[in-house]
Amino acid sequence: MQITMIGAGYVGLTTGTCLANMGHDVCCYDIDSRRITRLERFDLPIYEPGLENAMRRAVDVGHLRFSSKIRTSVSEADAVFITVGTPSAPTGGIDLTHVFSAARQIAPHLKRGAVIVIKSTVVVGTAQRVREMIARERGAFDIRVASNPEFLREGSAMRDFAEPDRIVLGADDARSRRLLRSIYGTFEKIGIPMVVTSTGNAELIKYAANAFLAMKIGFINDVADLCEKAGGDIADVTRGIGLDHRIGDSFLQPGPGFGGSCFPKDTRAFAATGRQYGAPQKLIETLIARNDQRKTALARRIVKEARLAPGSKVTVLGLAFKANTDDVREAAALSIIPFLREAGMRVTVHDPKAAFNARAHLSDVTWSDCPYKACKDAAAVVLLTEWEEYRALDLARLAKALSGDFLFDYRNLFEPRTVARHGLRYASLGRSTVFTRQRADVSSLETWPRRIAAPGHI
Ligand code: UDX
Numbered sequence: 293m294q295i296t297m298i299g300a301g302y303v304g305l306t307t308g309t310c311l312a313n314m315g316h317d318v319c320c321y322d323i324d325s326r327r328i329t330r331l332e333r334f335d336l337p338i339y340e341p342g343l344e345n346a347m348r349r350a351v352d353v354g355h356l357r358f359s360s361k362i363r364t365s366v367s368e369a370d371a372v373f374i375t376v377g378t379p380s381a382p383t384g385g386i387d388l389t390h391v392f393s394a395a396r397q398i399a400p401h402l403k404r405g406a407v408i409v410i411k412s413t414v415v416v417g418t419a420q421r422v423r424e425m426i427a428r429e430r431g432a433f434d435i436r437v438a439s440n441p442e443f444l445r446e447g448s449a450m451r452d453f454a455e456p457d458r459i460v461l462g463a464d465d466a467r468s469r470r471l472l473r474s475i476y477g478t479f480e481k482i483g484i485p486m487v488v489t490s491t492g493n494a495e496l497i498k499y500a501a502n503a504f505l506a507m508k509i510g511f512i513n514d515v516a517d518l519c520e521k522a523g524g525d526i527a528d529v530t531r532g533i534g535l536d537h538r539i540g541d542s543f544l545q546p547g548p549g550f551g552g553s554c555f556p557k558d559t560r561a562f563a564a565t566g567r568q569y570g571a572p573q574k575l576i577e578t579l580i581a582r583n584d585q586r587k588t589a590l591a592r593r594i595v596k597e598a599r600l601a602p603g604s605k606v607t608v609l610g611l612a613f614k615a616n617t618d619d620v621r622e623a624a625a626l627s628i629i630p631f632l633r634e635a636g637m638r639v640t641v642h643d644p645k646a647a648f649n650a651r652a653h654l655s656d657v658t659w660s661d662c663p664y665k666a667c668k669d670a671a672a673v674v675l676l677t678e679w680e681e682y683r684a685l686d687l688a689r690l691a692k693a694l695s696g697d698f699l700f701d702y703r704n705l706f707e708p709r710t711v712a713r714h715g716l717r718y719a720s721l722g723r724s725t726v727f728t729r730q731r732a733d734v735s736s737l738e739t740w741p742r743r744i745a746a747p748g749h750i
């Protein structure tokens with residue numbers, strides 16, 4: 293099948309490449325011709341494990357090409373996927389400008405019977421609006437519009453595409469349904485569940501899924517706060533609840549507040565849609581506020597708990613919103629670092645992949661290309677991204693580099709006892725702060741954290 297992706301960003305590139313490797317003939321179009329020139333040289337604008345090799349394979353066998361010419365990109369296509377960005381609007385809803393302008397651009401060039409597939413995350417009713425817009429542009433209702441939301445996590449997008457839990461096919465007519473089914477026929481044959489539904493339901497599913505996942509994270513972050521205060525251990529608590537199949541054990545890892553290009557934006561859009569339809573999504577409204585507060589609260593905790601005086605050096609390891617991506621959109625680092633700067637700290641930062649993108653958002657910080665060098669003479673270290681490289685840090689070397697002894701690990705990468713053995717004070721999430729040998733007898737940690745404190749006894 294001839295397929296065109298409109299927008300060669302994260303979603304367009306990964307989906308286009310994977311569809312090409314399934315045997316479809318795919319053209320990835322982007323309005324940005326420089327991006328296309330770079331892609332033709334396999335100079336990828338994003339870091340996504342496995343993507344470059346998969347792209348090379350698909351290009352080699354002639355199933356994938358890139359273009360910035362709209363007419364030739366879409367004129368032969370059976371399916372045209374819209375994969376442009378849908379950023380947050382100032383009202384909290386989403387800005388559909390790119391979706392509508394992409395639809396207008398392709399309208400005159402589509403062949404009769406082509407199906408537009410909206411993959412961008414859009415509010416309920418968008419497919420209908422695009423259908424009407426295309427009909428106005430062409431003077432005929434000869435183009436169908438379907439919805440096929442993506443569930444690809446940055447950093448594991450290739451695997452998520454290959455091993456989906458389900459595929460959602462939103463179509464309001466038989467032809468679109470047939471076309472979507474044939475695109476994903478291989479998956480259906482191997483038993484991947486297909487949720488075949490209306491475009492409106494597909495649009496709602498995407499937001500409800502992301503809002504629910506974000507809510508799991510918000511919930512566990514609140515439980516982690518309680519564990520810290522009550523002397524509990526979040527690892528045991530999550531295991532204890534996650535083994536209940538009704539709950540499940542994924543997306544229950546406490547962190548510095550969710551970020552990225554989707555959860556913050558999608559929860560805001562879901563809440564805005566609820567308000568618009570008079571069905572307020574109160575849980576989600578609270579979640580959004582709690583997530584923002586969390587980033588500030590964790591920044592404040594660094595200054596307070598380590599008793600940092602203005603002028604102290606703090607090293608932040610991890611700028612990406614999560615590991616295995618160079619994306620810093622709505623990353624915790626972009627809230628926590630400005631707070632530290634305002635509190636008068638000198639901040640040095642390191643990230644294995646995201647430093648380039650972070651430069652556009654952070655000023656007045658010192659950039660380092662080595663975590664140990666970054667930590668030299670720092671009063672405290674703050675870990676914000678769960679990179680494997682940080683998990684493998686040599687704690688003895690780290691402790692030696694520091695002038696202070698505080699490690700704030702907002703990803704729970706280490707065992708408290710291990711860190712304490714290296715003479716570091718260790719503040720992680722959902723576990724009591726563990727002091728160094730000088731401050732407490734490490735052997736007493738054997739019983740911690742099973743000692744549950746009574747309220748008011750902390
Ligand atoms: C996607 C989505 O589709 C979004 O709705 C979802 O919530 C997150 O994932 P993403 O892939 O992250 O967005 O977008 P981005 O990396 O910003 O890339 C979008 C691309 O579309 C850019 O390369 C841009 O140049 C291109 N574009 C934009 C067009 O080709 N045409 C346009 O009219 C607008």
Ligand code: UDX
Nearest residue numbers: 443444445446509543544545547550551552554613614
């Ligand atoms: C998300 C969706 O998961 C995916 O299906 C698609 O819709 C795009 O949006 P992505 O934003 O790439 O994917 O990352 P995800 O792995 O979902 O993480 C989002 C944020 O939540 C990150 O900041 C991450 O660190 C945080 N997170 C995730 C936690 O804090 N704890 C967890 O247990 C999981």
